Amino acid sequence: MxxxxxxxxxxxxxxxxxxxxxxxxxxxxxxxxxxxxxxxxxxxxxxxxxxxxxxxxxxxxxxxxxxxxxxxxxxxxxxxxxxxxxxxxxxxxxxxxxxxxxxxxxxxxxxxxxxxxxxxxxxxxxxxxxxxxxxxxxxxxxxxxxxxxxxxxxxxxxxxxxxxxxxxxxxxxxxxxxxxxxxxxxxxxxxxxxxxxxxxxxxxxxxxxxxxxxxxxxxxxxxxRNVLGGSHIIRIEASGAGLEAALERVPGVTRVTRDGPVLRIEATGDIRGDIARAIVGAGGDLTMMDAGHASLDDVYARFFEGIPNAA
Amino acid sequence: MRREGSALAGAGTVMMKELGDNLSSTRMRLLELLVFLTGAGAVFATIGEVRDAVGEDPFVFLRIFTTAKGETLPSFAAFLGFLIPIVAIALGFDSVNSEFNGKTMSRILAQPIYRDALLFGKFMAGLTTLAVMLCALWIFVIGLAILMLGLPPGGEEVMRGLAFLIASIAYGGAWLALAMLFSVSFRSAATAALASLAVWLLFAFFWNMVVTVLTPVLAPVDPYNPMSVLHTVEVGQALSRLSPNTLFAETTLAFLNPGTRSLGLVLTSQMQGAISGPLPFSESVALVWPQVTGLLATVIGLFTVAYVMFQRQEVRA
CATH class of the missing domain: 3.40.50.300 (P-loop containing nucleotide triphosphate hydrolases)
Structure with a gap:
């Protein structure tokens, strides 16, 4: 080098x-x-x-x-x-x-x-x-x-x-x-x-x-990869109780966060099918689902989460 | 810590660029007009009286500079005492802060030059502009006087005139350095201009009052001690000489009026046996040497303060 x-x-x-x-x-x-x-x-x-x-x-x-x-x-x-x-x-x-x-x-x-x-x-x-x-x-x-x-x-x-x-x-x-x-x-x-x-x-x-x-x-x-543990981000809107806990049990999901009505799921791969099944299985109604690759914005948000008044 | 490379690399380039800006600016056109009117006004106002003095005074030419028209019109030299600071302030008040306000400072300092070169180049450009202007005015006035009097100036008159020119450039340099100091210390050009004008007002109009008030406080007259009067006068004079305007006025007096023998207090006993008549040029120079040195020291001192402040300033706006 x-x-x-x-x-x-x-x-x-x-x-x-x-x-x-x-x-x-x-x-x-x-x-x-x-x-x-x-x-x-x-x-x-x-x-x-x-x-x-x-x-x-x-x-x-x-x-x-x-x-x-x-x-x-x-x-x-x-x-x-x-x-x-x-x-x-x-x-x-x-x-x-x-x-x-x-x-x-x-x-x-x-x-x-x-x-x-x-x-x-x-x-x-x-x-x-x-x-x-x-x-x-x-x-x-x-x-x-x-x-x-x-x-x-x-x-x-x-x-x-x-x-x-x-x-x-x-x-x-x-x-x-x-x-x-x-x-x-x-x-x-x-x-x-x-x-x-x-x-x-x-x-x-x-x-x-x-x-x-x-x-x-x-x-x-x-x-x-390192910060988010996976490069897929899936956003869903769903109604029903206890959905977060159900989602976290889905294999491949690394993290679930709530942002207003939207649930943001970080996953190691495209597991939209599993997520839909999990929600329906937990008795919830799935109204919206959107998948995308993780961007630096997500890394940034995660990184600065722990730091007070950084942004 | 030693820095490598010449501190003045690029100063010439900065100077040429600033000189170009100065000479092509609208501000310069206005100043030129002012200078032209001053010169023409001074000559036309005084020429009648000067003409009457031809044959009586060996230095009739210098009278063009020093004759005042009664109460209404000050002499040309006194007029320059007012005018030069205005010109110098106009040239310097926005020289450094305009680079910050135009966001050009960091880009220019990222070129391979030191800050020294920028400040020095700008000062030299201002001084050169001032010198060109004063030389033009000087030649214009002398030329006009030759035409109207029909006499050429004598050798010593030319020498004295030149010495006056140099002193007026030094006087302008002091005001230019002051204006640049304010342009370094205030980010707003308007504030820098106002601060410079405030200092000019203080010295041009109020300094005499300040001196009159301060002198009796610093050196009260003791009615039982006649020497204390002398002391009071000396203190007053020292105070008034803190003003560059006083220094310039005394310098012009000695250069343009060869009969001036002393700029301070002279006792009758000291005048005993003196032969009246004009001083030779070299004696006049010796007489005002402290004043000229004082003016130059003011230039250098103010520039140094501006320089140190500029070196310590953060580049980011």
Whole structure:
């Protein structure tokens, strides 16, 4: 296995007595899409800022692309493209002019910069809009311009903080497609989000964050299996007394929870037939049944169940 | 802990970008108009009196800067004392907080530059804009005066004029540094502008009152000790020199009026045997050296405070 591109050891950031990030150990391999998940205020952005050398850790070390963000921030920032949560550009300048400023800060000559900018804008389909002032850009266009900036820089690592925040479903889909194409180019991507479904579809591995600590980390499928004990979720609506107890006796059922009128059953397989029989056998009336695969939302809900005021 | 790489890498790029923004902004057009009107107004208002003095005064040219038109119109130098702070505040009050408000700060700082470069580049851009503007005004006024008087300025007049120009840039730098300090400490641009203007009002209009009230408290006059009067005057002067406006006024006085021999209290005994006449340029420089140093120290001091605050600020908005 090759050298990890991002590694942190016991990385800690305290604001006064409050620990924003608490002894974080994280390893990200090259070419991976890694998702940092968690509620707002869980320490995701603070972690990202420490990786970029924009915030000083209270203790612990980080290593990004072989450099220490604290002592060699310029080397780190040359290799890492960052898209902040709520990315902003200079409204009075055009898209191209904005990128040209960044290119000059990165030390490219103007000829080199123009070539890179043209290529990057074509990739995110902003070639025409690039000539217009950013003031008239939609949210989605700004996000794409931020990706163009990362491409233009030639970064090997992209750190995206809440990349789909405030995007409509159509733009979100396009944006995810863009992330997949970056992955195909071999870019390592670290993204933070609280939109779990989205992350499930693009991430190789995820880490669930809560109060500055990683609660769970691993591949999405593994988490589903390990945390939920099965990857099937069946929702039913039924009337009758003592149904929960009857359902729990059905082989394959790992857990039954009530959510209003709906009973949520976690199972190791698709055992809808057994469940229907069990309800009828217990004298209940089955009015609705719906089966689906477990999603990260379920893992998340289960994981944060035990933690007060996390979400 | 040592950081690697130059702290000023990228400062030139930031400066050029900010300079471009400054020079193309609507704000700049307004300031240019203000400057043009000031220059033209000053020359036309004073030219009559200056013309009458031709032949009486070897430094007639400098009178363009210093002649006040009765009670109504202050002299050009005094006018600059008001105007320069306004221009400097207009250039600096939103320089740092606008990056936060536009959400561009974290994106720019994620590029391979240090924060130092951003702040330094912005300050240099503001100072350059100010210097370009003051130079233009200076040349405009001198040119207009040459046309209307029909005389070229003498060598020493040019020297004194240039020294005045440099002092006015330093004075502007102090106000620019103050405005930038507020732009670092207040996230709202309006608050930063108001705070800067409040400080300007304090020094431009109220400082004399403050000095008048404070001096007798700090150094009361003892009716039985004549030396205590001297002490009181000295304390008052020291207090008034805390204001950059006083420093600038004294500097212009010494540079533009070669007859100025002292900026403090002079006793008759000290004047005995003195030959009246203008001081050579080098003596005028020596006379205001403390004032000029004070102005420069103000610039550096304010910039340093802004710098430290900016370094400690969290990047996330």
């Amino acid at each position: 090759s050298q990890p591109v991002i590694r942190t050891q016991a990385l800690t950031k305290a604001y006064g007595s409050r620990l924003a990030v608490d002894k974080l150990d994280l390893t990200i391999e090259p070419g991976e899409v890694f998702g940092l998940l968690g509620p707002n205020g869980a320490g995701k952005t603070t972690t990202i800022l420490m990786l970029l050398g924009l915030t000083e850790p209270t203790s612990g070390v980080a290593d990004v692309a072989g450099f220490d963000p604290l002592r060699q921030p310029l080397e780190v920032k040359r290799r890492v493209g960052y898209m902040p949560d709520q990315v902003g550009f200079y409204d009075n300048l055009t898209g191209v002019e904005n990128l040209r400023y960044t290119a000059r800060l990165c030390g490219f000559t103007s000829k080199e910069a123009d070539e890179r900018i043209a290529k990057a804008l074509a990739r995110v389909r902003l070639t025409e809009a690039g000539q217009r002032a950013v003031a008239g850009y939609s949210r989605g266009m700004r996000q794409r311009l931020a990706i163009a900036e990362i491409l233009m820089k030639g970064a090997s690592i992209a750190i995206l903080d809440e990349p789909t925040g405030g995007l409509d479903p159509q733009s979100t889909r396009e944006f995810l497609e863009l992330i997949r194409s970056l992955k195909k180019d071999g870019m390592t991507i670290l993204l933070s989000s609280h939109m779990l479904e989205l992350v499930q579809s693009v991430c190789d591995r995820v880490a669930l964050f809560s109060q500055g600590k990683i609660g769970l980390m691993g591949r999405v499928e593994d988490l589903l």
